[in-house]
Amino acid sequence: MKAAVLFEAKTPLAIEEVEVSKPGPREVLIRTAAVGVCRSDLHFVDGAFPHPVPTVPGHEAAGVVEAVGSDVAHLRPGDHVITFFTAFCGACEMCVTGRPSLCIDPSTRRPAEAEPRLRLASGTALAPFLNLSAFAEMMLVHENACVAISKEMPLDRAALLGCAVITGAGAIFNDSRVRPGESVAVIGAGGIGLSAINAAKIAGAGQILALDPVPEKRALALRMGATHAIDPTVESVAKQVIALTDGGVHYAIEAVGRPATAELCWQILRRGGTATILGMIAPGQAVSLPGPTFLTGKKIQGSLLGSTRFPIDMPRLVQLYLDGKLDLDTMVAERIRLPEINQALDTLRQGTSVRSVIEFT
Template sequence: MKAAVLHAPNQPMTIEEVSLAKPKRKEVLVRTAFAGLCHSDLHFIEGLYPHPLPAVLGHESSGIVEAVGEDVTYLKPGDHVISCLSVFCGACPQCTAGRTVLCEDTEVKMQPGQSRRLSWEKEGQMHQFLNLSSFAETMLVHEHALVKIDPEIPLDRAALVGCGVMTGVGAVMNTARVPVGAVVAIIGCGGVGLAAVNGAALAGASRIIALDRLPEKLELARQLGATDTILVGNEDPVQQIRDMTGGGVEYSFECLGLKATAEQAFAMLRPGGTATIVGMVPFGVKIELHGFDFLRERKIQGSSMGSNHFRTDMPRLLALWRQGRLKLDHLISRRIRLDEINEGFERLKGGQVVRQLIDFGIA
């Protein structure tokens, strides 16, 4: 199969012939239909997070099951699926406590460098990324990394739910549990941030303030439910939020993964408010906060993939899309070929696109 391979940080990926092992116990072979270019992938491309290389990146995807291994009971060939990096075992202390997104079983949720599913002839082991590696024509994954969906759902829309939409909506609905009538600020209007805007609208927030440096992103945010927008420039966004709201917001969501914006998310809270850090702050970077602010019961927390229970959450999100309440069509900036992946990530760095999808031509 053809796959995009990252050989070293800050170098273009190359399209290589890569081999997959045959499905073993509990494993599923999936023909990839669409794979999204996500900022999380970009963190690894730029070396902001470590990972063994060479590797096939990609984690936001949809496809069709081609074959299943022994003891696979949930799926069969021909099923339409969404992949999710939140692969779970169902038996560890986190899973049995209902936090499957934090599964601790490293035989199912294999650590970087542990998987031996990919290989190539050139120079030894090819590493799998987040137990998925969807920048490839096929994927070999554990059955608990997949959710079956209605085959009538377009697979391009379905792929979006596999990471960005689940992360943004889930941070609002699952992690922060925003109540009806809340006042919310969302920092960053990329794919995840726009999904968080939509999630806040679904939750019934009374005021949704979107912040970004690009006016076109703010226009999209309004289409997805933002009631107010702030074009970030020379003025202090924290003070702008305080002035607009009479003291700060009840809930803030940082969707960029930057030290400065993570600190701003906490600073713009009113007493008793909660900041949720959704973006991937670069590995090793520390966030600095004023200790005094905690005396007024302000909180800061992280969110992993929207604290999802993806086999339940993703079909529900797609049902909301069918009802016209979840806006997926707005998020697709363009479709590209696998061999256009490097140009796609250059566009993503520039901030002018929301989601680009690699179209593998099977749907």
């Protein structure tokens, strides 16, 4: 099969012929239909987050099950599935307490002595990328790294659910539990931020403020449900938000991954408000908060994939799309083929577009 291989950080991906192993116990072979090009991929490609190489990046995908290994309980060939990169074991403390996105049990990985899931035609093993390696025509994953969905769902839109949407929407529905009439600010109107904005609208938030320096993204945010769109680079932006919301927002969502935007989340909260940090703040960077402000009852929390309960939440999000409530169509900036992956990564670096979606069929 064809796959986009990263041989070294800060170098272009190469389209290579890659061999995929047969499904082992509890593994599923998926023919990839579509995969989103996510900023998280760019962090690894550009070396901000280290990762073993060579590897096949990509982690926001949907496809059709081709074959299953032994002991697979809930999937069968022909199922349409969405993948997610935090494969969960279902038995550890995190899983049984309803936090499968935090599972790191090694039982979902192939044993060290087993042959690799992917390797180059030369025989060189490819390091697994976030349990998925989705920039490829096929994915071989643990059964708990994907969930079956309705076949009515378009797979190019379904792919977005695998990272951007479950992260942004989960921050609203799971981490914040926004109630009707409450106020929400979202910093960053990329795929994750737009998903949070749309989810806040679905949840009935009274005020939804989108903060992004790019005018085109602010316009998209208004289409997705924001009531206000603000340029965060203007002077005294925190005071502007506090004035608009009569004391600050109930919930602030950070979807950029920078210390300054995480600190801005804290600044624009009202007393007792909650800030949720979704962005990938690079190693070596730190967030600084004034000590006395903790006396205001504010809270700050991190989140991975919006604390999503994958088998429950993802089919529900699919239904929200099919019912016309969840807007995924606006998020797709372009549809491309695998050989155009490096151009899509360059577009991400420019920071002006939302999502490029690679289609394989």
